[in-house]
Amino acid sequence: MVSIFASYDLARTAHMFCEKTKLQRMRLKRNLPLTAGYMNKDLIKKLAQEVGFDVCGITAPTTLHDAEKKLADWVRAGKHGEMRYLENYEERAREFWKRFPNAKSIIVLGLNYFSKGDSCHPERSEGSVNTDSSGSALRMTKGRIARYAWGKDYHYVIRKKVEALKLKIQENSEHPISFECSVDTKPLLERPLAERAGLGFIGKQTQLLSLQFGPWLFLSELITDLELEPDQPFQGSCGTCTLCIEVCPTDAIESARVLDARKCIAYLTIEYKGSIPVDLRSKIGSWVFGCDECLTVCPYTAKEKESNCEELKAPAGFGESLDLLKLFEIKSQGEYERKFEGTAILRAKRKQLLRNACIVLGNSKDKNAIPVLERAMSDSSDLVREHAEWALYKLQTPEKVSNENASGSSG
Numbered sequence: 001m002v003s004i005f006a007s008y009d010l011a012r013t014a015h016m017f018c019e020k021t022k023l024q025r026m027r028l029k030r031n032l033p034l035t036a037g038y039m040n041k042d043l044i045k046k047l048a049q050e051v052g053f054d055v056c057g058i059t060a061p062t063t064l065h066d067a068e069k070k071l072a073d074w075v076r077a078g079k080h081g082e083m084r085y086l087e088n089y090e091e092r093a094r095e096f097w098k099r100f101p102n103a104k105s106i107i108v109l110g111l112n113y114f115s116k117g118d119s120c121h122p123e124r125s126e127g128s129v130n131t132d133s134s135g136s137a138l139r140m141t142k143g144r145i146a147r148y149a150w151g152k153d154y155h156y157v158i159r160k161k162v163e164a165l166k167l168k169i170q171e172n173s174e175h176p177i178s179f180e181c182s183v184d185t186k187p188l189l190e191r192p193l194a195e196r197a198g199l200g201f202i203g204k205q206t207q208l209l210s211l212q213f214g215p216w217l218f219l220s221e222l223i224t225d226l227e228l229e230p231d232q233p234f235q236g237s238c239g240t241c242t243l244c245i246e247v248c249p250t251d252a253i254e255s256a257r258v259l260d261a262r263k264c265i266a267y268l269t270i271e272y273k274g275s276i277p278v279d280l281r282s283k284i285g286s287w288v289f290g291c292d293e294c295l296t297v298c299p300y301t302a303k304e305k306e307s308n309c310e311e312l313k314a315p316a317g318f319g320e321s322l323d324l325l326k327l328f329e330i331k332s333q334g335e336y337e338r339k340f341e342g343t344a345i346l347r348a349k350r351k352q353l354l355r356n357a358c359i360v361l362g363n364s365k366d367k368n369a370i371p372v373l374e375r376a377m378s379d380s381s382d383l384v385r386e387h388a389e390w391a392l393y394k395l396q397t398p399e400k401v402s403n404e405n406a407s408g409s410s411g
Ligand code: B12
Pocket: 066, 067, 068, 070, 071, 074, 083, 086, 146, 147, 148, 183, 184, 185, 186, 188, 189, 190, 191, 192, 202, 205, 206, 207, 208, 209, 215, 216, 217, 218, 219, 220, 256, 257, 258, 259, 261, 264, 266, 267, 270, 271, 289, 290, 291, 292, 294, 295
């Protein structure tokens, strides 16, 4: 069952407080320690909703044996590519949990980041958008950004909400409560945890799918010494659907819930630092940062709802796409950092983003990109120069020949 917030009235809230006091009285009677104590989970969910989270579920801080074994097998098979931080997961998790011997619960939070788009975003209507003979925008030299990175950096947005939630929870307790917040970076398998906390189920494309919000939830956790009643794990499945497997441009989804990250465009354009294998470059299409193909095609996407969080939407960041020709005006890593500060795009370095831009321009068939790519042939980064050379070859060679040569070589 999915835990979503119901509406609450004053009487219900009053009941929760009475229940908490009753339970604490019981603990005192039995000489049980009153460290952080017990709190009604419905109150936690109500507070989470007040600070802006869309979904909240509770689970216990116990090991996810199955998921951890799958992760170990996955890493052993090398499918994590160069994401070294996934390699020593077990050891990192052990060290991490040692710091919280009193942890009693994990509050799993979901924040809906879906928004429709930004055709009126200022970045999209200015600059070098090309027009065809009828004057319509071609946008060939634009590179698409995955939806999760359209607005402000979600780590920052979520941490702010989590801080507000911690304060609210503390205000409702007579005892000091310990909290540890996690968004992405801690050794926690966020999707299997969210499934166990009842937020949704893991689909074949490996995303957590919510019946209310489809695949468009950011996940985060609050580990605490509060005792909270765990939710029931969500039981769900994709059934016979295989749309995400079919749509994936690079065949990165090998089978249900097994992704070869080395082929995933999200990995290649964001996490991977090296030269992108030549046989995958054409398949990257117009994605300059991340990829949403397997999310967009998912039937659960029909459940999408516009996010309530303005900071995650296009006008708060660079929006749906980047003007690729303009990217080449950024001459140093420092300049790059100033431009993308506060957005998730900063995760890639200048040379990675320009590498991606070369690939998208090479795929664009837009000959207006040639002068910029020629200048990029003398870029300070050899990674950029190598990809610019490939893009020029793609743009200047008849399609059939360039495709044959590209599929015959490797990175
Ligand atoms: C590394 C990482 C990536 C890597 C690898 C992705 C992957 N599938 O593992 C790359 C860079 C490719 C990536 C891409 C994306 N990511 Co990412 N990523 C992470 C990160 C930091 C760690 C995930 C991890 O440990 N992966 C290793 C795999 C093996 O573990 P796992 O997927 O967590 O768990 C799997 C196994 O346990 C297995 N499993 C468990 N039981 C069983 C049983 C059986 C029978 C089988 C077969 C398997 C199985 O299934 C689980 C799901 O795949 C998490 C944050 C976190 N700490 O969890 C975000 C996270 C998963 N990413 C997220 C997002 C949004 C994305 C993108 C959509 C971004 C984009 N648009 O470009 C894409 C989606 C690509 C995709 N199809 O997954 C969100 C997902 C939210 C959600 N609703 O699910 C997370 C949770 C970040 C967050 N805090 O919100 N990501």
